[in-house]
Amino acid sequence: MTPQPIATLNASVPRRYMAGFVLLSIGGLLLWIGLTKPPASIGWQIYMLGMGGLALWLSVRFWQATAGSILLTPEGLFDDTGHCLVRLDNIEKVERGTFAFKPSNGFLLVLKEKLPRGWQPGLWWCLGRRMGFGGVTPPSQGKFMAEMLAMELAK
Template identity: 40%
Template sequence: MTRKDTTHILLRLHPSPIRRFTGVAMLVVFGIMAAVAGLESPPDRMALRLGLPLVGLGLVWMAWQTWKATARGLELTPDALRETDGGRVLARVEQIASVDNSAIALFKPAGGFVITLKETAPAGWASGLWWRFGRKVGVGGTTARVEAKQMAAMLAEMARRRRA
């Protein structure tokens, strides 16, 4: 399947514009607040004067990374879950051991779900969209809850059929 072929895409999951803007705006505001607090701290507190502006810069950098990452979305094909542009594969269907979108799922992103893989995979991260560490893949954060739930259900069913 070539990158231009979109006939085999089963579902698409795009970030919600409101969640995307809100998440980025919160990171920027907290970054500015941290930097200002550091610059206004007393001169005898040198650790705060240097540390808080660095934390603020880190938060603004994270906001930029989130804005870039959430410009993309995710696609579910019969073979894999991947990013829309570039086609970076998050998980292949045959690697999926389970999909959990319950309210008590550990490390589940907001409005998303967690995939447990059969084997460890290289770590990866797209802030606000997905993360992968060890055997776990978290999808969500800025995505719409209903669309993520549909994708989780379809992924779980596809993995169950592959195992059978």
């Protein structure tokens, strides 16, 4: 039986559509320019086509990632499929200050032990002992989850 979530972090629908549109537009524009108005150098054309393809791939990855959500339970942070992102006993502290290196509208976790690198564009990322949550999420949900997480860690 899965425990009841304390807090949930979802992508904001308007932010999700806007970011997806921007990524798709950039990818399409780079491909269009690379194919119809190629630069004088073949190297630049390959670069534009590669970056356009990368932007289109990123827009698909982003759209798939932001369809999910992050759940805070008494055991830790999980995605909506039940995959454990980080356990509470591995979290050293929560940073949510103005100058913290955190995603937009989110918070940063400093971990006790390193975790494998991971990234769900617009929702979370993990690099070593740092894990950021936020991006295209509503500020209210990010703040609430960070406060609930800090309270759970203080217990």
